Amino acid sequence: MSSQALLELDHVTKLFPIGGFFSRETMKAVDDVSFALSADKPEIFTIVGESGSGKSTLAKMILGSEKADRGCVRFDGADVKDVRSRNDREAFMAKVQPVFQNPFEAFNPLTRIDEYLLATAYRFKGAKSRAEKEALADVALQRVGLSMAEIKGRFSHELSGGQLQRVAVARALIPEPKLIVADEPVSMVDASLRMSIVNLFRDLRDALNVSIVYITHDLATAYYISDRVIIMRKGVVVESGNAREVLENPGQAYSIALKNAVLPPDPREASAIIRLRQQNAATDKADTRSQAVR
Numbered sequence: 001m002s003s004q005a006l007l008e009l010d011h012v013t014k015l016f017p018i019g020g021f022f023s024r025e026t027m028k029a030v031d032d033v034s035f036a037l038s039a040d041k042p043e044i045f046t047i048v049g050e051s052g053s054g055k056s057t058l059a060k061m062i063l064g065s066e067k068a069d070r071g072c073v074r075f076d077g078a079d080v081k082d083v084r085s086r087n088d089r090e091a092f093m094a095k096v097q098p099v100f101q102n103p104f105e106a107f108n109p110l111t112r113i114d115e116y117l118l119a120t121a122y123r124f125k126g127a128k129s130r131a132e133k134e135a136l137a138d139v140a141l142q143r144v145g146l147s148m149a150e151i152k153g154r155f156s157h158e159l160s161g162g163q164l165q166r167v168a169v170a171r172a173l174i175p176e177p178k179l180i181v182a183d184e185p186v187s188m189v190d191a192s193l194r195m196s197i198v199n200l201f202r203d204l205r206d207a208l209n210v211s212i213v214y215i216t217h218d219l220a221t222a223y224y225i226s227d228r229v230i231i232m233r234k235g236v237v238v239e240s241g242n243a244r245e246v247l248e249n250p251g252q253a254y255s256i257a258l259k260n261a262v263l264p265p266d267p268r269e270a271s272a273i274i275r276l277r278q279q280n281a282a283t284d285k286a287d288t289r290s291q292a293v294r
Ligand SMILES: Nc1ncnc2c1ncn2[C@@H]1O[C@H](COP(=O)(O)OP(=O)(O)O)[C@@H](O)[C@H]1O
Pocket: 016, 017, 029, 049, 050, 051, 052, 053, 054, 055, 056, 057, 058
């Protein structure tokens, strides 16, 4: 590599114990994964895989909340395992910000959501006065198509999932991070709003030079916004490369199956799949009701 990478995963493996308390057996949630994001050119790097493929474990290792058992995660050239002191941790978190799946879990229902933004402005930007904090929050909110005026004094339940996820992205922007790790950020968001939120990531990449690790099981959004993708299965990277190339010409049986499941080739097939999903959702609901009755 000519210049130092922004983020580098070097043969990263994460083991979790399986079996009983006394069992020594382990499974590899993440199995020998390597990739690097350039520090020179921001990109949207997408990790695709079905549930259980190790995506969130990978995200946690990048964020430093899980430690790799083998291999190494480096950010700006430094091993994230060495980020220990409170000061180092704060500095690291200012540069690497998470966005999680469920915005309703990220915001306490009893706390006004603007308070989160003001607290973040204080914590990472040292803003002292209320006016100073509000100004920083407003800039971040405008970036995601909202404003302080719109959210001031409101609680999470007064916003839609899509709006709240925008607020979560705004909060992540306040420290001016170099990297955002977004773990399934739109899977709880209404399908009709998903694309507008993932498109935001593209705008942020271009306007703010922030790199994004976008994690999803949804190939449609991955296809539209990603520069590069890796496809994971059972902890292993089964395909990687330029997003269009990988998603248009999947080489592995698994990627082909994933693609066929989410990106139907023609509209008739798409509507058939949607009908099938609606039927499945209806039976799921009926199941839950009958379980509740029992
Ligand atoms: N803290 C944990 N303890 C034990 N097993 C875990 C833990 N976290 C994840 N796993 C297991 O690791 C595998 C990968 O999980 P995860 O990274 O959450 O996948 P994904 O985000 O792709 O759905 C799964 O089999 C999961 O059950």
